[in-house]
Amino acid sequence: MLQLDYRDRRPLHEQIKEKIKTLIITGVLQPDERIPSVRELAQLLTVNPNTIQRAYKDLEAEGFIYSIRAKGSFVAPRERSAPHPRREELLQQLERNVAELMYLEEPLEQVLEIVYAVYKKGGLNG
Amino acid sequence: MLQLDYRDRRPLHEQIKEKIKTLIITGVLQPDERIPSVRELAQLLTVNPNTIQRAYKDLEAEGFIYSIRAKGSFVAPRERSAPHPRREELLQQLERNVAELMYLEEPLEQVLEIVYAVYKKGGLNG
DNA sequence: CTAATGTATTATATTTAATAATACAGTTAA
DNA sequence: TTAACTGTATTATTAAATATAATACATTAG
Structure with a gap:
């Protein structure tokens, strides 16, 4: 690894x-x-x-x-109180990434598929 | 700009x-x-x-x-026939990005919100 | 022909990345 | 106490990436 x-x-x-x-x-x-x-x-x-x-x-x-x-x-244990330093940046990157995928005519369903898959199995990989 | x-x-x-x-x-x-x-x-x-x-x-x-x-x-006009050179990389980045957000305990709803917003208004910004 | 285009080359300077070799401060275990 | 291991910091050096500068060439449009 x-x-x-x-x-x-x-x-x-x-x-x-x-x-x-x-x-x-x-x-x-x-x-x-x-x-x-x-x-x-x-x-x-x-x-x-x-x-x-x-x-x-x-x-x-x-x-x-x-x-x-x-x-x-x-x-580091995850801090539930304060917002994580990376949060804002990650959300902006997400928006940008999705916008580029949409421009390339990637179907919404495919994008949702990935989002759901990650959240369902509780993380990365498969 | x-x-x-x-x-x-x-x-x-x-x-x-x-x-x-x-x-x-x-x-x-x-x-x-x-x-x-x-x-x-x-x-x-x-x-x-x-x-x-x-x-x-x-x-x-x-x-x-x-x-x-x-x-x-x-x-460049968007090519509907061949897959775009960036597609695979973008999908991997998306998965990675979502996984990191989930680790930081960002609610699924918030992630979906962004995805839908982008696809709804047909692109970036707002 | 002239002017503008993309493209390529060579040179130079600056910045970043990576290594190397130490050193210091604090902890742990013998 | 001592020895070995930690994170951390510093200085020096080399290599690679970045950016500028100055040209040059081939092609197109007017």
Whole structure:
């Protein structure tokens, strides 16, 4: 799962961030569960620790993990009180994405199908 | 509408590409309608012509415009026969986006609201 | 012919991405 | 206390992406 794709020309720290986020939103990683240390993951992916650090820093800024010095980094529990930092951006992206699909004449039914499928099985994948 | 945002740290050619795509999917620009020449738009945005060229090249690769040497660049009519180059990617992005929203406990109703709104008014904005 | 078009090339400077090598501060366990 | 592991920060260096600049060429329209 944690394997880099070098044909993907997005920055490594971004790829890594997305992969970990996927593990979180699919429930593979549970709230307060520890994720690999910066140095561990760097070695596992044969990548510089600074690159992992950058990914973790961004994940923390987006509210998906939290880090404690000398202890490790952990999956952030979902905050029901405050609105999530990513919420507004995600809703805008959704609107944009749907609008583009509609322009390409993708049937509404197909779009709804995807939305329902995700919510039905409680997340990603199938 | 065609105004660059220098707080946005995405590359200029990408910002420009997205802005033109927005004009297309909102119907402001109609099929086969001519868009500004590379040099015109470069001057309008006070940006290098090569940067516009890059944006147009990407837009053409994604099937949103076509260019004819010595004539200009134009909005591509939607092809009903072949599947659009962007379709598969857009559907995957949609699934991912919805999954992340669900993880953040965004109600299904809110997501459906956005989808319906876009399809109802026939595109973006409101 | 002239002017405008898309397209291509080469060069240069700036910014970003990634690596490398350390260092510091705090925790945990021996 | 010590050793090993954490997150975090800094500085330096290299490589890649971005953007500008200056041309040039082929084609079309007037």
